Amino acid sequence: xxxxxxxxxxLLILLGLSTACSNSGGEPSNSFDRQAMLQNFAQNxxxxxxxxxxxxxxxxxxxxxxxxxTVNVQNLTALQLAWENAYVSWQFANAYNFxxxxxxxxxxxxxxxxxxxxxxxxxxxxxISNNNANFNDFNRDAxxxxxxxxxxxxxxxxxxxxxxxxxxxxxxxxxxxAISNIKTRTDAVVxxxxxxYTTEFIxxxxxxxxSSTSQLYNEFVRSFEALKNFKVGLPLGKRxxxxxxxxxxxxxxxxxxxxQMIENQFIAxxxxxxxxxxxGTDGIGFRDYLENVEGGNALISSTExxxxxxxxxxxxxxxxxxxxxxISSNFTALDNLHTELQKHTRFFKSDMSxxxxxxxTFSSGDGD
Amino acid sequence: xxxxxxxxxxxxxxQSSLFQYxxxxxxxxxxxxxxxxxxxxxxxxxxxxxxxxxxxxxFMTLGWIEDHYVQPLFHFKYWGFSWVKPLPVFWLxxxxxxxxxxxxxxxxxxxxxxxxSAVLLFLAFTYTELxxxxxxxxxxxxxxxxxxxxxxxxxPSPPAPSPEGRVGxxxxxxxxxxxxxxxxxxxxxxxxxxWAILIFKFQxxxxxxxAGLAKxxxxxxxxxxxxxxxxxxxxxxPLIGExxxxxxxxxxxxxxxxxxxxxxxFFLAWRPTKWFAYFTVIVFHSLTGLLFQIxxxxxxxxxxxxxxLIPSSPPTPEGGADPTPTLPLGAGGxxxxxxxxxxxxxxxxxxxxxxxxxxTEEGYRHSWRVMLMEKAGTATFYIKDTKTGREGxxxxxxxxxxxxxKQMAMQxxxxxxxxxxxxxxxxxxxxxxxxxxAEIYVTLNGRPSKLLIDxxxxxxxxxxxxxxxxxxxxxxxxx
Numbered sequence: 001x002x003x004x005x006x007x008x009x010x011l012l013i014l015l016g017l018s019t020a021c022s023n024s025g026g027e028p029s030n031s032f033d034r035q036a037m038l039q040n041f042a043q044n045x046x047x048x049x050x051x052x053x054x055x056x057x058x059x060x061x062x063x064x065x066x067x068x069x070t071v072n073v074q075n076l077t078a079l080q081l082a083w084e085n086a087y088v089s090w091q092f093a094n095a096y097n098f099x100x101x102x103x104x105x106x107x108x109x110x111x112x113x114x115x116x117x118x119x120x121x122x123x124x125x126x127x128i129s130n131n132n133a134n135f136n137d138f139n140r141d142a143x144x145x146x147x148x149x150x151x152x153x154x155x156x157x158x159x160x161x162x163x164x165x166x167x168x169x170x171x172x173x174x175x176x177x178a179i180s181n182i183k184t185r186t187d188a189v190v191x192x193x194x195x196x197y198t199t200e201f202i203x204x205x206x207x208x209x210x211s212s213t214s215q216l217y218n219e220f221v222r223s224f225e226a227l228k229n230f231k232v233g234l235p236l237g238k239r240x241x242x243x244x245x246x247x248x249x250x251x252x253x254x255x256x257x258x259x260q261m262i263e264n265q266f267i268a269x270x271x272x273x274x275x276x277x278x279x280g281t282d283g284i285g286f287r288d289y290l291e292n293v294e295g296g297n298a299l300i301s302s303t304e305x306x307x308x309x310x311x312x313x314x315x316x317x318x319x320x321x322x323x324x325x326x327i328s329s330n331f332t333a334l335d336n337l338h339t340e341l342q343k344h345t346r347f348f349k350s351d352m353s354x355x356x357x358x359x360x361t362f363s364s365g366d367g368d
Numbered sequence: 369x370x371x372x373x374x375x376x377x378x379x380x381x382x383q384s385s386l387f388q389y390x391x392x393x394x395x396x397x398x399x400x401x402x403x404x405x406x407x408x409x410x411x412x413x414x415x416x417x418x419x420x421x422x423x424x425x426x427f428m429t430l431g432w433i434e435d436h437y438v439q440p441l442f443h444f445k446y447w448g449f450s451w452v453k454p455l456p457v458f459w460l461x462x463x464x465x466x467x468x469x470x471x472x473x474x475x476x477x478x479x480x481x482x483x484x485s486a487v488l489l490f491l492a493f494t495y496t497e498l499x500x501x502x503x504x505x506x507x508x509x510x511x512x513x514x515x516x517x518x519x520x521x522x523x524p525s526p527p528a529p530s531p532e533g534r535v536g537x538x539x540x541x542x543x544x545x546x547x548x549x550x551x552x553x554x555x556x557x558x559x560x561x562x563w564a565i566l567i568f569k570f571q572x573x574x575x576x577x578x579a580g581l582a583k584x585x586x587x588x589x590x591x592x593x594x595x596x597x598x599x600x601x602x603x604x605x606p607l608i609g610e611x612x613x614x615x616x617x618x619x620x621x622x623x624x625x626x627x628x629x630x631x632x633x634f635f636l637a638w639r640p641t642k643w644f645a646y647f648t649v650i651v652f653h654s655l656t657g658l659l660f661q662i663x664x665x666x667x668x669x670x671x672x673x674x675x676x677l678i679p680s681s682p683p684t685p686e687g688g689a690d691p692t693p694t695l696p697l698g699a700g701g702x703x704x705x706x707x708x709x710x711x712x713x714x715x716x717x718x719x720x721x722x723x724x725x726x727x728t729e730e731g732y733r734h735s736w737r738v739m740l741m742e743k744a745g746t747a748t749f750y751i752k753d754t755k756t757g758r759e760g761x762x763x764x765x766x767x768x769x770x771x772x773x774k775q776m777a778m779q780x781x782x783x784x785x786x787x788x789x790x791x792x793x794x795x796x797x798x799x800x801x802x803x804x805x806a807e808i809y810v811t812l813n814g815r816p817s818k819l820l821i822d823x824x825x826x827x828x829x830x831x832x833x834x835x836x837x838x839x840x841x842x843x844x845x846x847x
Contacts, residue, residue: 031603031613207601208661229763240751240760240790241797294596295814302816342761346746346809346817350777354744355814357601359661360770 032292033284035205038212040275040283042198048278049093049268050101054190056086057183060148064179067152068172071163079152084257087145090115091264092271092278095223098215099201100192110189114144114182117230117251121150124174131170135181143178146252151175153254209359217286217358220272221348227269228341231262235327236338245331247324256322263314270307286352295355303347310344313337400566403559406524408678410558412568415671416514417475420489423511423664424467433460437499441767442789444501444775444782447832452498460496467492478523490515501782502772506738507665510575513711514672517567520700524558565680567704571711572672573633578715578736580629587726587741589626592618593813594742602659628652636676649673660739721836726812727820727843729779730836745777745810745820749790755800762790778810780821780840787827804828812843 063082067075097109107113123142127133135143151171154162165171204212230251232238237245250258271278275285287303290296313336317326326334353360427433437443437454445452454460466488473485494512497503587593595618603609611617628648635645650670657666718731725732726741749762764773767789776782787804794802803826811817818841825839 032600034604206604233761237758238761240762240794240802241799242760243756243758243798293600293814294593295811295816298816342748345748350744350746350809351811351817354742354811355597357598357742360774 032289034207034213034289035202037275037284037286037289038202038205038216040285041216041272042193042201044277044281044283045271045275046093046096047193047198049089049096050186050190050193052089052278053086053093054186056082056089057179057186060086061179061183064175068166068176071166071172073159073163076152076159076162080255083145083148083152084255087149087252087257087261088264090145091261092268094265095219095268095272096216097219097222099197100189102215108140110185111226112140113185115146116140116144117146118249118253119144119146119150124150128168128170128174131173133174133177135177143181145182147178148175148182149252149254151178153256155254207356207358211359213356214358214360216272217353217356218360220269220286221353223265224269224341224348225345227262227265228338228345231258231265232334232338232341235324236331236334238338245327247327250324250327253324256324258323259317259319262323266310266314273303273307286356289356290352293355293357299347299351299355303344303352306340306344306347310337310340313340400561400563402562404562404565404680405678406558406560406564408565408675408680409521409560409568410524411678412672412675413518414475415674416518417471417473419664419667419671420471420474420493420511421468422667424464424471426664428461428464433457433464435769436503437496440500440769440772442772442786443499444772444785446498446501446504447781447834449498452495454499463492463496467496474518482523483519486515486519490519500772502775504733505663505665506575506579506734506736507662507668509734510571511668513571514568516707517571520567520704521564522560524560526557526559562680563704565675567708568672568675569633569637570708572675573637574711575736576629576633579738580626580631582735582737582740583622583626583629585740587813588622591813592622594740595621595625597742597814598660605658633676636673639679642677646673646677656739662739723836723840724843727810728837728840729781730840741813743778743810743812744774745808745817747773747777747783747786748807749787750805750807751790751794751799752803752805753799753801754803760794760799767793777808778820780837781832783808783821784827784830784832784837791828802828818843 060079060082063075063079067079069075094111094115097103097111101110103109118141120139120141123139124147127142133142141147151174152162166175201212204210207213229238234242235245235247235250237243247253252258252261270276271285273285274287275283277283287300290300313333317323317330317333317337321329323334352358434457437460438457443454455463470485470489470492473481474489477485490512493515497508497512583589599612599618599621602612605612632645632649632652635641636649638645653666653669656662715731715735718725718735721728721730723730726743747764749764750759751762752759764776764786768776768786776786783806787806791802791804805823805826806821807823808820809817810820821841822839827839830837830839
């Protein structure tokens with residue numbers, strides 16, 4: 001009888017021991033240095049991107065000051081070029097809407113504050129004629145880079161009409177204030193990254209919600225989806241309920257630089273995947289992280305195969321005529337781009353978060 | 369179940385209350401009605417009520433009433449409960465405050481007030497759970513079941529009317545009952561029928577054993593999946609983080625978890641091992657609580673299993689006392705029999721469906737399948753105007769919060785509900801008799817993602833029933 005009583009005890013002790021056993025049988029395998037990855041992102045991708053944006057915005061401001069001082073074609077062309085450079089540099093910074101560039105109170109993410117499109121021409125014109133522009137309210141479609149673009153580019157490349165319009169002091173003021181607003185917001189982000197946030201970002205190296213990896217990952221996916229849904233899908237009339245294509249909804253409609261921006265954002269997204277600096281130096285990125293987890297290699301090869309397909313589809317779209325015009329003249333090529341981006345979504349969205357064990361929401365999961 | 373056990377065993381000498389229960393009694397009914405010390409139940413009610421209050425306050429302070437019930441434009445419904453709608457936010461708060469009051473009632477009230485509290489707690493909690501299927505968690509289901517059982521238990525009663533006629537405590541005033549409940553903790557003499565304790569133990573046993581049996585799968589035991597995916601993500605945890613980078617760790621955790629779940633109630637129920645077993649309960653649930661984002665679940669199990677620790681045998685053996693509060697053999701008894709028959713059988717319904725349970729999830733919920741798989745999907749819905757032939761792609765985040773989208777993208781019944789919502793929504797937006805199809809890519813336990821459902825099927829033509837959904841693609845098929 002005594003022996004029977006002993007059995008459950010022994011079982012229980014065995015169970016307990018089995019945990020202890022792991023100490024002797026263990027060998028390091030699945031170790032990945034997330035901190036090194038975050039370090040690379042901070043030092044070689046994010047900070048340079050915001051830094052670059054800052055200097056381009058400064059150049060934009062200088063060009064604008066020059067232009068409002070002396071309204072002439074030469075200054076306008078310089079301003080347009082400065083805008084293009086600044087907006088290209090924004091494509092490399094627009095995926096990092098967290099931390100200093102994230103939502104806080106009524107301030108939305110940086111991308112909503114300075115990158116909203118399509119803009120509302122009527123809101124902008126109202127604000128100009130009433131001289132009551134407010135760059136901190138809910139009218140995010142009346143400020144930012146694309147509001148500036150609306151003012152300084154003409155759909156028909158008719159610079160003379162722009163020069164005529166800029167006879168108005170209100171218009172000059174609006175332009176100057178819109179650019180100052182972009183500058184204020186960008187400067188704030190850069191300064192926080194330079195002061196305290198870099199260390200905070202690198203040290204917050206877990207995988208829970210709110211960890212740097214999770215925030216970076218979520219914004220990375222959001223950036224990819226924004227590219228697909230808003231830069232390509234919406235003007236192509238891909239939204240349910242749209243009864244036709246709507247070319248006027250493209251990004252950078254007035255300058256016609258839409259395709260260029262799509263291409264640059266796609267490079268920026270791939271840089272995050274590889275952990276590659278804009279200059280080309282390859283560091284630790286999500287790809288390297290995946291190499292170290294269960295199922296990662298299969299995902300890497302399907303992801304990169306599809307990235308190549310997307311690149312080829314992009315390369316098949318000519319630079320002229322402008323993207324918005326090609327929506328009717330070259331629909332199939334653009335539609336292919338949307339299809340291939342769509343096919344890619346799952347690799348970034350669910351497959352990657354699943355095997356990296358990154359938490360997406362705060363809500364509780366099922367317990368054990 | 370119990371009857372089968374009883375006939376299957378020979379009478380032997382008593383070793384513990386559990387064995388005694390099966391072996392010593394001539395009549396099962398006698399034993400179920402046998403008056404025993406009410407202390408385990410009283411303690412259980414206090415712990416459970418306190419957890420309910422903690423959970424409710426936590427839910428409110430995290431802003432989850434707004435996040436879960438108010439902000440979403442669309443709510444996923446439980447089958448058969450589509451009539452449950454979220455109340456306006458003010459009333460949702462009222463419901464949550466009521467739950468706190470009701471939980472206090474369950475902890476301390478007696479008599480009529482107790483009954484009201486228990487019923488209220490059950491209804492209010494279950495109502496909030498039924499609002500949106502997205503937030504289904506096995507432990508919320510468990511809480512609902514315990515609330516239901518709490519409605520059925522009789523009030524503890526003194527062994528015999530005392531000379532001073534103190535029985536009147538209960539009936540003096542409803543508020544007299546509160547004090548009496550508190551005192552009940554210390555008055556050892558209070559009795560309840562044995563079944564009023566056994567039902568909770570049995571319910572807990574079902575949870576653990578079924579959770580353990582569910583872990584006996586190839587992926588869990590042989591491949592150590594999904595723990596092989598989940599554990600390395602915790603390598604930064606202080607002190608023990610490094611363990612999660614070792615190759616053997618997921619295997620040890622998988623096997624230990626399975627054996628633990630399958631056997632822990634037996635160790636808890638057996639007097640010589642119960643304290644050690646309870647110690648492992650604390651360690652096990654604390655560890656999983658630290659590792660995974662599972663909210664109050666560890667506290668629920670650590671709290672609920674206390675019922676095993678306090679001896680329930682009557683202080684006076686064979687006291688001959690009348691089984692004062694009897695098992696109502698009519699409606700109540702029948703209700704309990706049906707309840708447990710359902711509990712025992714319902715989790716096995718998956719056997720009636722073809723295909724991989726983890727893939728189709730037909731018969732997955734309400735079966736104590738917890739943390740068994742790593743599954744995620746990307747769902748793309750296409751809305752086609754049947755007049756113009758024009759097809760649009762839905763941006764799910766326009767209608768769903770991230771949690772809803774995540775849950776929907778891998779569960780066929782939720783996919784179907786969302787498809788119907790989208791169809792109706794876009795019809796009002798002018799799309800003519802919309803056809804809704806969905807391209808859903810799902811990854812299971814880190815394997816490359818595959819199509820979950822037939823991407824050509826018009827989901828508007830399908831309805832959600834318990835019959836097999838033939839539009840779910842088979843996991844085994846190669847694509």
